Amino acid sequence: MVFRVLVFFLLVSGLLSFGLYLATGQAIWRRRAIAIIRWTVIAGLAFFAVLLLERLALVL
Structure with a gap:
């Protein structure tokens, strides 16, 4: 939640x-x-990378 607010304000x-x-x-x-x-853009890409890694961790 905090990360989304940070990206929005940026x-x-x-x-x-x-x-x-x-x-x-x-x-x-x-x-x-x-x-x-x-x-x-860098922060947004990092956010989506973390989401992707969380999804991969759940699958494996």
Whole structure:
């Protein structure tokens, strides 16, 4: 549950940073948004990997 909330907040903060980039035109916000979204994708992949390993552990 905590992990889902963390991924959600990372995604929202990445979108807000990208919105600030669109509003201000400052490149720093784009770089931050890309970095946050990159870490969100990594966290999501880790989450699904853990789910997959749990399913495999139940089968074996």
